[in-house]
Amino acid sequence: MKKKVVAVVCVLSMSMSLAAGCGNKEEGAGGNGVVEISFPTFMCGTASQTEWVKERVEAFNEEYKDQYKVVMEEIPGDQNYIDKMKVLYSADDLPDVIVTGGYNLIDSMQDKLVDLTPYVEEDPEWAGFMSDVGKNVNTRDGKLYAIPYIRQTIGYFYNTELFEEAGIEQVPETWDEFFEDCDKLLAAGITPVSMDTAESGWVTSLMLGAMIGDSDTGEEFMNTNQPDDYNNDEVVKAAGMIQEMFQKYTTADAVGGAYAEAANNFFNEKTAIIANGPWMVSKFYDTSVVSEDFGDRVAVATFPGNVMYNSGQIGWSIASKTEEKIEASLAFVKFMTSEESQKLDLEMCSVIPDCVITDADVYSQVQDTINLADSASRSINDFQSLWHATVVDEISVQYPLLADGSITPEEFAQALTDAAQ
Missing domain, CATH: 3.40.190.10 (Periplasmic binding protein-like II)
Structure with missing residues (x-):
């Protein structure tokens, strides 16, 4: 509404x-x-x-x-x-x-x-x-x-009904709690998160950036224009978390898939969570795309650590x-x-x-996104706006390798550094 x-x-x-x-x-x-x-x-x-x-x-x-x-x-x-x-x-x-x-x-x-x-x-x-x-x-x-x-104000959307089915009573405040909730969703037979790798892996990279931004140094990094060195603890740790999400908590079509597949999985209630901005909200009420009353079952949250894209x-x-x-x-x-x-x-x-x-x-989710962004503890910018275009392109090459274990989180960070330089 x-x-x-x-x-x-x-x-x-x-x-x-x-x-x-x-x-x-x-x-x-x-x-x-x-x-x-x-x-x-x-x-x-x-x-x-x-x-x-x-x-x-x-x-x-x-x-x-x-x-x-x-x-x-x-x-x-x-x-x-x-x-x-x-x-x-x-x-x-x-x-x-x-x-x-x-x-x-x-x-x-x-x-x-x-x-x-x-x-x-x-x-x-x-x-x-x-x-x-x-x-x-x-x-x-x-x-x-x-x-x-x-x-740019971005958090993540979640399906309240699927959260209730999994016994999740409130949104997680930390990334450890986030992964605990992912395990609860899996136990209830629900795939937790929509992800993608093609076209810069937009929704996946929003998660990556929010993970990086959950510290003073990470927040500073995510607000740095065109960084040329990704070999830092925050990026490596976040890459490891993304690797775990690919391997345990997302759909089979995430690797190789683009934003459209990730969005459709959320719209069709095949996943419970998707990171994206408020421009997506109108689709929650479009019955040619989603089921009746789908929008009433969707809420928005800040990323763990009270991090929001706000720039x-x-x-x-x-x-x-x-x-x-x-x-x-x-x-x-x-x-x-x-x-x-x-x-x-x-x-x-x-x-x-x-x-x-x-x-x-x-829509109410749009107003809620604004309110969350205005009160967030940490405000970051998105990777497409600040990172070198060569790095944005390289992400789609490296995500599948990270997902299947062909590279380590450290090698992922080095690949982005090489692309930037």
């Missing part, structure tokens, strides 16, 4: 459905002098923000029909989108507007991105609308390369090459990150905004 959210302080985004497409046209203007800008998106198909992006692009094109036109290309799949952006970057043919969801492309592409600092500074109202944490995560060397629009996220970048197109792209980015757009994203897709939104109508 939904309830009112009051004063949601937002910072970053989670989500992702903007495909990359189309190289920039040589001519800045389309027919009748209208300037066309290219906007690829992975928010398409079954992605959570598909309808929001479609509605917003159509609204922008209608409002600015005599000046600008956004030409949107759909690229299904996060990894397909990222791969295409890399190809276009190498060809010096990036689209005009880029938004990468949780993936950090600023550090690998900033030489071809527009420094947005002067444009924001000359518009104090726009600058004041952004949160400090949102601006910080999108800034490199004092230059703003993307406009924030989302706050800003990489936002909207511009790679236009002419002033004419930069002007059009700025208008589009302002529109997509406006209070109206962020509120619609929150209500339609449960994406936590970067700005302060009042009186938004959202």
Whole structure:
């Protein structure tokens, strides 16, 4: 059920459905002098923000029909989108507007991105609308390369009915208690946790990061931009815990599986737990995906140690090459990150905004996620936002090896270090 959210302080985004497409046209203007800008998106198909992006692009094109036109290309799949952006970057043919969801492309592409600092500074109202944490995560060397629009708040969801069947009366406070609960679930014939390895192993890596972040030094590590050495006690210990989860507490399709399989296992009540953000919540009430009343049986919790992902996220970048197109792209980015757009994203897709939104109508699990993030003892950032892209890619190579015991947790940490360096 939904309830009112009051004063949601937002910072970053989670989500992702903007495909990359189309190289920039040589001519800045389309027919009748209208300037066309290219906007690829992975928010398409079954992605959570598909309808929001479609509605917003159509609204922008209608409002600015005599000046600008956004030409949107759909690229299904996060990894397909990222791969295409890399190809276009190498060809010096990036689209005009880029938004990468949780993936950090600023550090690998900033030489071809527009420094947005002067444009924001000359518009104090726009600058004041952004949160400090949102601006910080999108800034490199004092230059703003993307406009924030989302706050990343992530814990884990659990099926209360399956917990009750296993005799679990409250969520675990420590990782030792978490594994004890996993044993209780197994004893009740319930597979404990949804996991994955493909496409950076998103839900598995959320667990990994939360395990790393359960200490002062681990929390600091999880908030470090582009670490180049993973050979530390926190990473090794977490890798060992993930290895145990692969071998004892997840589904047979976890190794080799992607996010979709992990999510479907939770939706079909084949697993009791999945780590993910609030953008998933709307699916809990979609009876074409889940059974009747499924959403009423799902609650959200902090990770053991009272750890939550709570940070800003990489936002909207511009790679236009002419002033004419930069002007059009700025208008589009302002529109997509406006209070109206962020509120619609929150209500339609449960994406936590970067700005302060009042009186938004959202699902109870979304409000609960915000409350948990605001009161968490430890706040961390997610791996896709901060780690080198080479490390994010390497994770999918190493997880299956870790799962079948081909490598040790120490070798896993060394492999990530090698990828970073």
